[in-house]
Amino acid sequence: MPTTAQLQTKIEELLLRMDTMEERITGTLSQKLENLITDAVKSLIDNKVKESEKRMGKKLENCIANTKDDLTAKLASLGQENDKIKRELTNHINQDATEKSFYASQYEEQKAKITEMQKALKDLKSENEKFINETQELKERVKTNEKEVDDIEMRSRRENLELHGVPMMANEDPVQLVIHLASKLNMSLTRNEISYCRRFTKKNDVKQSPTNKKDDAKQSHPIILVRFKSMSTRDDFFKKRKDITNSFDFGISGMKNLFMNENLTKLKRDLHYEARQKKRELEYKFVWTSNGKIFLRKNEKSKIIHIDSMEVLHRLK
The missing domain is CATH 1.20.5 (Single alpha-helices involved in coiled-coils or other helix-helix interfaces)
Structure with a gap:
């Protein structure tokens, strides 16, 4: 008969073998169980996926159908x-x-x-x-x-002269006044040499400078217009103006000076006025008329300028 120790050893070997078999059986079962669970889960998942795919397919079909209808309606x-x-x-x-x-x-x-x-x-x-x-x-x-x-x-008007500055007297004889002035100027003059003589007030048809005292004196008395029968007599009388001085005795009460002018036309009077203005402006020394012609001269040595139009005056400097 085996001993207790031997039996104990045998029992331990059996227990060890049983543990080993248990482990094997447990491992095999666990593996099978795991495989079964895995297969079951996989099958379940596949089923769920198929079901989801079916549901998604239907939803997709419905969505496509609805979208198609919407698109058709919108396209329409x-x-x-x-x-x-x-x-x-x-x-x-x-x-x-x-x-x-x-x-x-x-x-x-x-x-x-x-x-x-x-x-x-x-x-x-x-x-x-x-x-x-x-x-x-x-x-x-x-x-x-x-x-x-x-x-x-x-x-x-060639034979005419204008006499300015002669005071007007009561019951005067203009012809006799001219003859008297001629005698004072040492010139023999008779009535037969005068064809026309009278007083008149010149119309204000030409500008007069208000600062020109000479012009004021000339206009203070009515003008005597005298027409001689010959140009030579008129010229002789006109030349006598050069003999008149500031202290000249005319033998007429209140008479201070005598100014002789040619009897110019309105056109020439206006031009003569503008020539006098230009004389003052440019400081010319002489301006005069001769036989109805107007002349300017800057000084004794400068040339004589015949002023026959406003254009000539405008060109002067």
Whole structure:
């Protein structure tokens, strides 16, 4: 019979073998169980996935169907809108074409009118230039005629003299006054040598400088206009003005001075006035008239300038 120790050893070996078998069985079962669980879970997941796929497929089909319906409806609506826009665009194009045709016709009409107006303006400009030239020529002719008429009038006054500064007396005889003044100037003069003599007040048809005391003195008494029968007698009398001094005794009460002027026409009086103004402005020394002609001279050594028009005065410096 085996001993206790042997039995104990055997029992331990059996227990060890049993533990080993248990571990093997447990491992095998665990592996099988794990495999079963895995298969079951996998199957479950596959089933769930298939079910989800079916549900998702149906939802997708429904969504696609709904989307298709929506798209169809929207496409139909867009088609309607497109047709509306197309009609409006067509109408607008037709309207634009009509307006374009209208404006084109208006443009051509206005263009024709402008062309006509430009031609009329050109013709008018040509006529205006012609009129200006004719007017200028007419002005020159009028100016020439005025000068010729003035020269004729001046020649008719060639024998005349104006005497300024002679006081007016009661019941005076202008002819006798002139003869008296001639005698004071050492000139023998008779009534037969005077064809006309009278007093008159000159019209204010020529400007007078308010600062010119000489002009004021000349206008303080009515002028004596005397017409001699010969130019030589008139010239002799006119030359005597150079003998008059500031202290000259005229033998007439209240008479301070005697100024002799040629009997100028209005045109020449105005020109003579402007010449006197220019004399003061440019500080010329001499201005005088001779036989109806007006002259300026800066000094004794300068040349004599014949003033026959305003243009000559304007050129002076």
